[in-house]
Amino acid sequence: MHDAAALREVLPRAVPRRAISNVGHHTLSVRNLSFAIDGHKILKNISFDLPGDELTVLMGPNGAGKSVLLRLLHGLIAPSNGTILWNGEPIDRSIRKIQAMVFQKPVLLRRSVLSNLRFVMGLRGLAKSRSELQPILKRLHLEALADRPARLLSGGEQQRLALARALALKPKILFLDEPCANLDPASVQLIEDTIKQEKVQGTKIILVTHDILQARRLAEQLVFLHRGEVAEITPADIFFDAPTSKEARAYLDGRILI
Numbered sequence: 708m709h710d711a712a713a714l715r716e717v718l719p720r721a722v723p724r725r726a727i728s729n730v731g732h733h734t735l736s737v738r739n740l741s742f743a744i745d746g747h748k749i750l751k752n753i754s755f756d757l758p759g760d761e762l763t764v765l766m767g768p769n770g771a772g773k774s775v776l777l778r779l780l781h782g783l784i785a786p787s788n789g790t791i792l793w794n795g796e797p798i799d800r801s802i803r804k805i806q807a808m809v810f811q812k813p814v815l816l817r818r819s820v821l822s823n824l825r826f827v828m829g830l831r832g833l834a835k836s837r838s839e840l841q842p843i844l845k846r847l848h849l850e851a852l853a854d855r856p857a858r859l860l861s862g863g864e865q866q867r868l869a870l871a872r873a874l875a876l877k878p879k880i881l882f883l884d885e886p887c888a889n890l891d892p893a894s895v896q897l898i899e900d901t902i903k904q905e906k907v908q909g910t911k912i913i914l915v916t917h918d919i920l921q922a923r924r925l926a927e928q929l930v931f932l933h934r935g936e937v938a939e940i941t942p943a944d945i946f947f948d949a950p951t952s953k954e955a956r957a958y959l960d961g962r963i964l965i
């Protein structure tokens with residue numbers, strides 16, 4: 708696949724609808740959301756509300772449907788049934804523009820680090836000079852790598868670039884799919900600190916992780932998925948002390964879920 712085409716695959720498709728105003732601390736909701744492929748039901752009639760001012764962590768065993776749910780929420784795939792709402796309104800083009808996503812395996816262009824940032828911003832009509840991009844490079848410790856080919860970066864450096872690219876879009880809703888998988892402790896801390904700063908600045912964050920300690924450090928709200936269904940949605944402190952579902956209890960105890 709051509710570079711630009713590959714990157715467009717990770718940007719949400721615009722859905723033509725009316726514009727909305729006053730986006731801030733609102734709520735991301737799904738109603739009766741289902742997704743099936745070839746008759747295989749991957750997500751089954753899910754409904755929930757994720758308050759804009761709480762950091763939501765999405766957990767669940769392998770194959771539960773977490774990545775598929777993030778891709779649906781981000782608009783990369785269309786649901787078989789159901790609706791996704793931001794502040795009570797169906798997601799439209801103006802809301803797609805305030806979303807960004809970081810994938811577990813970064814999708815980067817065969818260009819420099821700087822050029823990767825510029826390209827995505829250009830797609831959103833946000834042309835930026837080198838000096839204007841310095842703060843975001845600095846924030847993710849990428850200044851010294853700005854002119855390096857992105858695909859030659861280490862895994863951790865690529866993940867920092869993927870986060871920088873998402874943040875450069877100044878998203879109000881940020882989806883993170885295991886952004887710290889395979890990162891060293893310093894990189895994990897940098898990414899977690901950056902996520903916390905974004906949250907404080909009012910970005911709605913939905914993070915998928917299998918790292919229970921990371922979830923404890925970051926989560927305010929916990930959504931636990933099991934076999935395509937929401938087993939529980941709980942404030943994080945309750946979830947880790949006394950999960951209400953047997954599925955979450957088994958997961959936290961390290962028992963295999965069937």
Ligand SMILES: Nc1ncnc2c1ncn2[C@@H]1O[C@H](COP(=O)(O)OP(=O)(O)OP(=O)(O)O)[C@@H](O)[C@H]1O
Pocket residue numbers: 744749767768769770771772773774775776
């Ligand atoms: N394009 C697809 N075609 C067919 N099946 C798919 C497709 N995408 C996902 N699936 C299936 O949907 C289920 C959920 O996948 P998903 O990647 O969302 O799981 P996950 O909860 O993110 O798991 P993990 O923790 O292992 O990353 C899996 O059984 C997967 O095989």
